[in-house]
Amino acid sequence: MNNIYMDNGATTPVDREVIKAMEPYFDQLYGNPSSFHSFGREARNAITEARDEVAQLICADEAKEIVFTSGGTEADNYAIKGVASALEGQGKHIITSAIEHHAVLHTCEYLEKERGFEVTYLPVDEDGLVDPQDVKDAICEETILITIMLANNEVGTIQPIAEIGEIAKDAEVIFHTDAVQAVGTIPVDVNQLNVDLLALSAHKFNGPKGVGALYIRKGTKIKKFLHGGAQERNRRATTENVAGIVGLGKAAELARKSLNKKREQLTILRDKLINGIEEKIDHIKLNGHRTKRLPGNVNFSLRYIEGESILMKLDLEGIAASSGSACTSGSLDPSHVLLAMGLTHEIAHGSLRLTLGKYNTEEEVDRVLEVLPRVVEDLRAMSPIYNR
Amino acid sequence: MEEIYLDNAATTKPYPEVITKMNHTLTKAYGNPSSLHGKGLEAEKLIKTARKEIANKLKIKTDEIYFTSGGTEANNLAIKGTVNALHRYGNRIITSSIEHPSVLNVFKRLEEQGYDVKYLDVDQNGVVDLEQLEEYLTAETILVSIMGVNNELGSIQPLAKIGKLVASFDNLYFHVDGVQAFTKLDLFPAKLGVDLYSISAHKVHGPKGVGALYIKDGTRVDNLISGSKQESGVRPGTENVPGIVGFGEAVKEIEQEDFTTKMYRLKKLLVTRILNEIEDSFLNGPTIEQGVPHIANISFAGIKGEILVHSLERDNIYLSTGAACSSRLDTPSYVLEGIGVEGDLIEGAIRFSLSSQTTKQEINHTVNKLKKHVTVLKQIIQR
Structure with a gap:
């Protein structure tokens, strides 16, 4: 049996069609999009097409509302710091949640420590949900930005973004959502969600690494982040990552065309995996909301097990999984997401995340359901505190 | 003849090995x-190899290389990052007028934010004024940022001398935009007193969308x-693994010794033939040997560079009038203005930028076509 990759929340395999679309832009159409000549023009046209595709995927009114970035992290930084710089004369209060990705949390912390902003970190309930009423209550005169993620990267909980967006709109506060885990996996419509800014990343939906985008609703007050040339309508200086952008465009097209099918398929596999694990292993707890959840996300706390020991065991069995987000792996701190959901330090340490992607099969799920109980049993047998 | 690409200062064609x-x-x-x-470790290992390749090329330690999304981000990080870190030590920052x-x-x-910014003048060769730098350097100065090689002229800056001047001050960093210099010149930042050095992959036959900061x-x-x-x-953010791998491979493929001599020979052929055979043509900036091996900037009096570039494109010869980043803006080159080129000659300027793959035949063919177009365009103007 081939190795099984169930870490699609960390990154996804690149679709062959995406690679094929990118290839000509390496060795044939390698021009600098800012150049006058035909090499430059061809590269520029390719970027225009990709921009249209990304705009369509998230139902943006106009393609020019899409600005390409080097990835999700830069897009989040651009959104938050850009609005903070543009509006700091008006107010210095930002609302976010306690379970955001570090690209958002650390940006907010930077604004607090270095720039004198005040940040409200909203709590979440035991399923990882933000209460829209809390958002409403937190808004004050000074509030210039609300930033809440669309779907959580560790536990997959999907937030009531449309409702929060409505509140933001009524209060005339700019609303950003980190949609890195959601775009390409569930339907995302910027108008239906009432968002002004939205960050996305290609490598989370079978596109290449090193490229992402920020949606900026027309008229949103934001300062640019990188200074230099006049690329991206003077909003993001630097020679464009043409091949990467073309790859993002293709991934967006493929995702749009198969979104419903992918969602259905992943949901079936996810539920089989969740039900199977709950049936076969005891002393466990499903983290995150059971239904308001990304179709590919499975996250369990396994008592009497250290998160990383199970990862090594699974890796030896040819199964790639993670304990939480890849970005924080290797650190000894327990997940800030699980802690915010009310788990104890001890339990938060022993979590296992399996994230499915479009290439996972039912056979792979069956194999995981066969291997995992055995691995858990072995590890628990070695645990001095495991109480039979 | 197939297409001739002489716009390598804008971007380069990646090596086949890079694409593989x-x-x-x-x-x-x-x-x-x-x-x-395992999948994660495999990717991490690939990044490590690339980092090592690039660090070796610059003769620095492996962990002194930080990957970015390109030269622009590396420059932004170096300048904003050091100024933020040192702002309590002083308010003055120095750069040149042709960056x-x-x-x-x-x-x-930063000037808008209240920093005291000094812009160094350059001489007619496009080289910064060291005496002026000495004058501007004070205990309040926290950053000097000077490019290694100018992208429009190919002029080389006296980095070692600047490094020495900077070294006698505390809490003062020296940043070099090395995007055009990297792999073209033997510049080793650690030996030049440089604290930060920006590089970009797509200028050295690597992919777009990746660069690094030393x-x-x-x-x-x-x-x-x-x-x-x-x-x-x-520099947080999931690493652009394929881009970084491509960058490392490009650096590995570069055989510096051979192509420097070869490129100087081709540049000499190009410049001398044009100056000898086309009337009213002038080399801007440094002499052939004073500049880098891959860039030559030449003005054709009485002709618009833009029109000449379009004429040559019909013969499948690709060039530019100046920097790609500003070529779509209707502003005259501030670099040519900075070295004292007259208005008419600024409009008539073309930048030729060669690569290690440029051939003698391509140069001769280009000059022949150039002669033809210049003659035709001059006849039209005289009519």
């Missing part, structure tokens, strides 16, 4: 380098991007 390696990375090594499983926009526009923004051990740089712990926390 990237393709492999995209297809097989798709893991997230931060993941603990790339990714340096110049950052300085302009940060000398112990240099204080605040983050530009906040997030997780990638690149030792200095």
Whole structure:
């Protein structure tokens, strides 16, 4: 049996069609999009097409509302710091949640420590949900930005973004959502969600690494982040990552065309995996909301097990999984997401995340359901505190 | 003759080996380098190899290289990052008047924020005025940022001398935009007193969308991007693994010794033939030997460079009038203005930029076509 990759929340395999679309832009159409000549023009046209595709995927009114970035992290930084710089004369209060990705949390912390902003970190309930009423209550005169993620990267909980967006709109506060885990996996419509800014990343939906985008609703007050040339309508200086952008465009097209099918398929596999694990292993707890959840996300706390020991065991069995987000792996701190959901330090340490992607099969799920109980049993047998 | 691409200062064609390696990375090594499983480790290892390749080329330590999304981000990170970290030590920052926009526009923004910015003048060869630098350097100065090689003229800056001047001050960093110099000249930042050095992959036959910043051990740089712990926390964001792999492979492929001599020979052939055979043509900036091997900037009096570029394109010869980043803006080159070129000659300027793959036949063919077009265009104007 081939190795099984169930870490699609960390990154996804690149679709062959995406690679094929990118290839000509390496060795044939390698021009600098800012150049006058035909090499430059061809590269520029390719970027225009990709921009249209990304705009369509998230139902943006106009393609020019899409600005390409080097990835999700830069897009989040651009959104938050850009609005903070543009509006700091008006107010210095930002609302976010306690379970955001570090690209958002650390940006907010930077604004607090270095720039004198005040940040409200909203709590979440035991399923990882933000209460829209809390958002409403937190808004004050000074509030210039609300930033809440669309779907959580560790536990997959999907937030009531449309409702929060409505509140933001009524209060005339700019609303950003980190949609890195959601775009390409569930339907995302910027108008239906009432968002002004939205960050996305290609490598989370079978596109290449090193490229992402920020949606900026027309008229949103934001300062640019990188200074230099006049690329991206003077909003993001630097020679464009043409091949990467073309790859993002293709991934967006493929995702749009198969979104419903992918969602259905992943949901079936996810539920089989969740039900199977709950049936076969005891002393466990499903983290995150059971239904308001990304179709590919499975996250369990396994008592009497250290998160990383199970990862090594699974890796030896040819199964790639993670304990939480890849970005924080290797650190000894327990997940800030699980802690915010009310788990104890001890339990938060022993979590296992399996994230499915479009290439996972039912056979792979069956194999995981066969291997995992055995691995858990072995590890628990070695645990001095495991109480039979 | 097939297409002749002489716009290598704008961007270069990636080496076939670079594409092969990237393709492999995209297809097989798709893991997230931060993941603990085998797929993650495989990707992490590839990054390590690339980092080593680039560090060796610059003769620095492997962990002094930080990958970015390109030269622009590296310049932004170096300048904003050090200024933020050192702002309590002083308010003065110094650069030159002919820097790339990714340096110049950052300085302009800092000037708006209240920093005391000094722009060094350059002489007619496009070289900064060292006496002026000495004059401007004070105990209040926290950053000097000077490009290694100018992208429009190919002029080389006296980095070692600047490094020495800077070294006698505390809490003062020296940043070099090395995007055009990297692999073209033997510049080793650690030996030149340089604290930060920016480079870009797509100028050296690597992919677009990836660059790097050398940060000398112990240099204080605040983050530009906040997030997780990638690149030792200095530059968060999931690594552009295929891009980084492509960058490393490009650097590995470059055989410096051979092509420098070859490119100087071709540049000499190009410039001398044009100056001898086309009337009223002038070399802007440094002499052939004073400049880098791959860039020559030549003005044709009475002709618009833009029209000449379009004429040559019909013969499948690709050139530019100046920097790609500003070529779509209707502004005259501030670099040519800075070295005292007259208005008419600024409009008539063309930048030729060669690569290690440029051939003698291509140069001769280009000059022949150029002669033809210049003659035709002059006849039209005289009518």
